[in-house]
Amino acid sequence: MDDLIDDEGAATPGNAPEFSVSEISGAVKRTVEGAFSHVRVRGEIGRLSLPRSGHIYLDLKDDRSVLAGVIWKGVATRMAHRPEEGMEVIATGRITTFPGQSKYQLVIDDIRPAGVGALMAMLEKRKAALAAEGLFDDARKKPLPFLPEVIGVVTSPSGAVIRDILHRLRDRFPRKVLIWPVAVQGEKCAPEVANAIRGFNALTPGGAVPSPDLLIVARGGGSLEDLWGFNEEAVVRAAAESDIPLISAVGHETDTTLIDYASDYRAPTPTGAAEKAVPVRMDMLNWVRQQDGILTRAVTGGLQARRQRLTDLGRALPRSDTLLDAARQRLDLLALRLDPALKGRTQEARAGLDRLSARLDPSLDRAVASKRLALGQRAAGLSAGRLSSLIRQGARDLAGLSARLDPARLAARTAQMDDRFRAATQRLSQVANATLHQRLERLRALDRMRQTLGYTETLRRGYAVVRAGQGVVTTKADAAGHGALEVEFADGRLGVTPTGAVARPAPKARPKKPDPDTGGQGTLL
Structure with a gap:
C-alpha cells in the first residue's frame, strides 16, 4: 500500500509522487500531441463562431460525439473554402489540449468539403x-x-x-x-x-x-x-x-x-x-444603305406625284383668249341692234309730231313748219351725235370689261395656283434638304468613327509600330535578331538599327492589316 492508516483512521502520505495541476495538464498535453500530431477528421460543422479577432471556432460532430476545433487567423485567410454551419467537411490538423478548460481540441490547418455533394449543398x-x-x-x-x-x-x-x-x-x-x-x-x-x-x-x-x-x-x-x-x-x-x-x-x-x-x-x-x-458592322452598314434607298425612293416618288398633280390642274385652266369670246359676241349683237333702234325711234317721233301738227290752227303753219324744220334738224343732229356717243360708250365699256376680266379672274386664278405650287415646292425642298443634311451628318460621323478605329489614330497618341521586313516586331529578342528595323510614327517611318544608329529609310511598303493578336489597339498590361 502507498498510504498508511494511523490509529485514528486518517491517511498518511506514502511514497507516491505529488503533481501540480499545471504539471498534470502539461503531461496530458504532451501525451495527446505526441499521439495525434497529424490527423484527418471527417464530420459535420455544428457550432460556428467568428469573433473579431479573425480566428474561427467550430465543432465537428457526428451522430454520437462532438470535437471542438479552432482555425487560427493566419490559416483562415488562406482557406479556399470558408466553413459554413451544417457543411460536411474533412479537417486536417493536430489534437491538442486547452488547460484553461480541461478539454482537448483540434487545431485545423486545412479544411475542405467532403466531396462534390457537400459543395453542391453549400452552393x-x-x-x-x-x-x-x-x-x-x-x-x-x-x-x-x-x-x-x-x-x-x-x-x-x-x-x-x-x-x-x-x-x-x-x-x-x-x-x-x-x-x-x-x-x-x-x-x-x-x-x-x-x-x-x-x-x-x-x-x-x-x-x-x-x-x-x-x-x-x-x-x-x-x-x-x-x-x-x-x-x-x-x-x-x-x-x-x-x-x-x-x-x-x-x-x-x-x-x-x-x-x-x-x-x-x-x-x-x-x-x-x-x-x-x-x-455586326456589315449588317449595320447594309441597314443604313437600305434605309437610304427607301428615303430616296420616297422623296423622288413624292416629287413626281406632286409634279403630275400640278400638270393635271394646269390642264383644267381655260385659255386667256377664250375668256373674252363671249363678251365680244355680246358687244357685236348690241352694236347691230343699236342703229335700227335709233332710226325706228326717230320715225315714231316724227309721225307723232305730224299728227299733232295736223290738229293745230293753220295760222300757226309757218311757225310749226319752222319749228318742225328746227326740230327735224335737231333730231337729225341728236340722232347722229347720240349714235356716236353710244358707240363710244360701248367701246369704253368693252375696254373696261376686258381690262377688268383679264387681271380679275385669270390673273387671280393664275396667282393662286402659283402660290400653291411655290408653297408645295418649298415644303418638298425643306423636307429633302433636312433629310439629305441628316444623312450627310450620319455619313460624316461614320467616317470619323472609321478614322478613329484605325491604327493611325493610335500612332498620333504617342505609340509606334516596329517592323522588320514585312512583319511586326513585338519583343526585344526579336528586334535584336534583325539587322535593320523600321519604326512607323504618326508622321512617317524611320529606319534604325538595334544599336540605335539611324539606318537608311526603307522603301514605302503597302499598308498591312492590323496584327490579329492585338486587334490594332494598345493594352494596359
Whole structure:
C-alpha cells in the first residue's frame, strides 16, 4: 500500500509522487500531441463562431460525439473554402489540449468539403440566401448598350479566353478593350475578381483611363472546384452592385455559377459574350444603305406625284383668249341692234309730231313748219351725235370689261395656283434638304468613327509600330535578331538599327492589316 492508516483512521502520505495541476495538464498535453500530431477528421460543422479577432471556432460532430476545433487567423485567410454551419467537411490538423478548460481540441490547418455533394449543398444554401436578399431579381438587371465605346474584360491575360474575345470583337465590330488581369481559380480568384469589378466601376469617365461602357467576366470551363471562386459571396455582391452592365461568361454552356444569376446577361461561352457585346458592322452598314434607298425612293416618288398633280390642274385652266369670246359676241349683237333702234325711234317721233301738227290752227303753219324744220334738224343732229356717243360708250365699256376680266379672274386664278405650287415646292425642298443634311451628318460621323478605329489614330497618341521586313516586331529578342528595323510614327517611318544608329529609310511598303493578336489597339498590361 502507498498510504498508511494511523490509529485514528486518517491517511498518511506514502511514497507516491505529488503533481501540480499545471504539471498534470502539461503531461496530458504532451501525451495527446505526441499521439495525434497529424490527423484527418471527417464530420459535420455544428457550432460556428467568428469573433473579431479573425480566428474561427467550430465543432465537428457526428451522430454520437462532438470535437471542438479552432482555425487560427493566419490559416483562415488562406482557406479556399470558408466553413459554413451544417457543411460536411474533412479537417486536417493536430489534437491538442486547452488547460484553461480541461478539454482537448483540434487545431485545423486545412479544411475542405467532403466531396462534390457537400459543395453542391453549400452552393444551394448560399444561392437561396442571396436570392432572398433580392440580388438575383430581374428588376435589378440593366440593359446592355447597343454599341459600347469601351469594353472592360476581367479574366486571365495568358489564357485562350482573352484571345477568343479579342478575335470575335475584331471580326464583328472593333472596340477599345481594357483588360484587368485576375486569377481565375484558387484562393486569389474571388478577391481579385471582386476588386476588378469594383475597380472598373471606380474609373472616372473622361479620365486618363476611360470608364468602360460594358464589363465581361470570363473564364474557360473546369470542374466545380475550379469554378468555385465565382460562387463566392464577395464576387456575387460585386456583380450585383456594379453600375456598369455586366456579362458573365464563366465556363462552358452547361456550367452555372452564382455570378451568372447576379449579372445582367449570362453568355454560354466567352465567344458568345463578345457576340452579345457588339453588333455586326456589315449588317449595320447594309441597314443604313437600305434605309437610304427607301428615303430616296420616297422623296423622288413624292416629287413626281406632286409634279403630275400640278400638270393635271394646269390642264383644267381655260385659255386667256377664250375668256373674252363671249363678251365680244355680246358687244357685236348690241352694236347691230343699236342703229335700227335709233332710226325706228326717230320715225315714231316724227309721225307723232305730224299728227299733232295736223290738229293745230293753220295760222300757226309757218311757225310749226319752222319749228318742225328746227326740230327735224335737231333730231337729225341728236340722232347722229347720240349714235356716236353710244358707240363710244360701248367701246369704253368693252375696254373696261376686258381690262377688268383679264387681271380679275385669270390673273387671280393664275396667282393662286402659283402660290400653291411655290408653297408645295418649298415644303418638298425643306423636307429633302433636312433629310439629305441628316444623312450627310450620319455619313460624316461614320467616317470619323472609321478614322478613329484605325491604327493611325493610335500612332498620333504617342505609340509606334516596329517592323522588320514585312512583319511586326513585338519583343526585344526579336528586334535584336534583325539587322535593320523600321519604326512607323504618326508622321512617317524611320529606319534604325538595334544599336540605335539611324539606318537608311526603307522603301514605302503597302499598308498591312492590323496584327490579329492585338486587334490594332494598345493594352494596359
